[in-house]
Amino acid sequence: MNLHDAETLSAELRGRGFSLADGPEDADVVVVFTCSVREKPEEKVFSRLGRLARIKKKKPGMIVAVAGCMAERLGPAVFDRAPCVDAVAGPGSLDRLCDFIENPVAGGRAVFTGFVGAAAVSPVARRAxxxxxxxxxxxxxxxxxxxxxxxxxxxxxxxxxxxxxxxxxxxxxxxxxxxxxxxxxxxxxxxxxxxxxxxxxxxxxxxxxxxxxxxxxxxxxxxxxxxxxxxxxxxxxxxxxxPHLQMPAQSGSDGVLRRMNRGYTASGYRKTVERARDEVPGMEITSDFIVGFPGETDADFRMTLDLIEWAGFRNVFAFKYVPRPGTAAAALVDDVPPEVKQERLAELLAVARGTGRRRNSEAVGKTFRVMVEGPDSRREASVTGRTMGNHIVAFGGGFRPGETVEVRIESASDLTLFGEAV
Ligand code: SF4
Structure with a gap:
């Protein structure tokens, strides 16, 4: 979503006569897109803003804006921690942010938040x-x-x-x-x-x-x-x-799922996975998990590991639970000690690496149609791309982004397949 919003804003500003700078040192305008789902990315934003403040000291006319969910959540409070910021704009306010960047109020600050009555997408996103x-x-x-x-x-x-x-x-x-x-x-x-x-x-x-x-x-x-x-x-x-579903399970325990207000059971999730794989050959399913949610016992956590093993996910994203102010779960006692969360996360990721390796090794010897994404940053004269099922594939050759190439897989790591164009 943030990538999409950033692309949209950049396209709109290019349409209004701006062009992309090489980096913040060369820029007249810097917009930082932010995520509020976890605490750590928010802290990273403030440290990024600290670096921008130092650049702005040398270029006082530079506009610094904070966009996205953190901007919506904190509003003008962003200015208290980051005085270098000129504008704060939530996800529903990209239009107003573009207008502000085009015609900044000299020395003034602006806050654009609120989504009540907002359209599904902003006019700038519609035009992008x-x-x-x-x-x-x-x-x-x-x-x-x-x-x-x-x-x-x-x-x-x-x-x-x-x-x-x-x-x-x-x-x-x-x-x-x-x-x-x-x-x-x-x-x-x-x-x-x-x-x-x-x-x-x-x-x-x-x-x-x-x-x-x-x-x-x-x-x-x-x-x-x-x-x-x-x-x-x-x-x-x-x-x-x-044939790829990114379908977060979050937990394999019904008790935890209930407290998370997810609206399904672990067996319901399994049935959906089974049905999707039965009906669609080559269906790939990837998932997200949270460890250490309030009240998560060791038995709950074992059920999560069991679900991952059973589903044999090729890839999962997993995070330690951190309460977010204003959410219902923030009122629950955050009772899983940090070191237990850390151990569970490490164990979950090890299990997921195992299932990913297993799934990827099943691809060895097979041929896939791969859409090239760009040069492989780790191997010279190679490119990376994705299969229809969203496997990442690295292979040799001077192919261009967007080209589709038949690739035979010769080896596999936990996350990447390696092959040769055929
Ligand atoms: S489905 Fe749940 S986790 Fe996903 S965005 Fe909505 S509230 Fe958040």
Missing amino acids: SGDGSHSAFVSAMTGCGKFCSYCIVPYVRGPERSRPAREVAAQAHARAGGGAREVTLLGQSISAYGRDIGGNLRDLLRAVCMVPGLDRVRFLTSHPADFDPGILPLFGEFGNLC
Whole structure:
């Protein structure tokens, strides 16, 4: 979402006559996009702002803005800790931030927050034509109404607001016309797409998959409680719909899931995984987990490990629970000691590395269609790309981003496949 918002803002400002600087030292305007989901990224933002303050001392006319969820959450309080900041803008206020950057109030500061009555996407996001890259993000909806007890998103991005499917498809069409071969549809909980406007994800995926020139269509993020099995036949119907679900489980314990207000059980999650894999050959499922949620016992945690082993995820993202002010879970006693959270996280990641290695080793000897992303930063004369199932593949050759290449896999690590073009 932040990457998408940053691309959108940059496209809008380029349209208004600005151009991209090489770095903050050369910039007249710096916008820091922020995340509020965890505490650590917020702290990183303030240390980044400290560095920007030193640059601004030498260039007093420089505009520094803070955008995104942290801006929405803290509002003018950002100025107290970072006096170098000129403007603060939440995710629903990119338009107003662009206007401010174009016509700053001399010496004045601005706060743009609030999403009440805001459209599903801002006019600047609707206009965003992209930068000619082979891969484009298109926002299908914004906000979230799930109120998972640990999560700040519904408070900083507002309720679910879907864009009409024809509007999303039109933007995907425009991005394909501008050179995109791959589109990723974004929604905090995209399984709920369309409920507020009488639509559904099936029709949206159909409309976007039919856009000429798109070799790949992806979508993020699937919520297990809303998952509609009706989308599964579409993977057979459309060869460009990538068989990959990013579907966070968060825990394998029903008690923890209940306290998290996730709205499904561990066995319900397993059934969804089973069905998706049964109906869609090559379906890849990746997941997110939180360890050390209030009240998580060792037995709860073992159930999470068991789920990961059972599902054999190729990749998981996992975090230690940290209470976020203003969320329902912040009222629960944070009773899992930090060292236990750390041990559990390490154990979970070790188990996930094992399942990732196992899954990746099954790919050795097989051939995949890989879309090239760019040069491999670790190996000379090599590129990296992704399979339809979102495996990362490194292979030799001077291919360009967006090219699709048949690659035979020769070896695998926990996270990457290595092969040769055939
Ligand atoms: S589904 Fe839950 S975790 Fe995901 S954004 Fe919504 S409230 Fe947050």
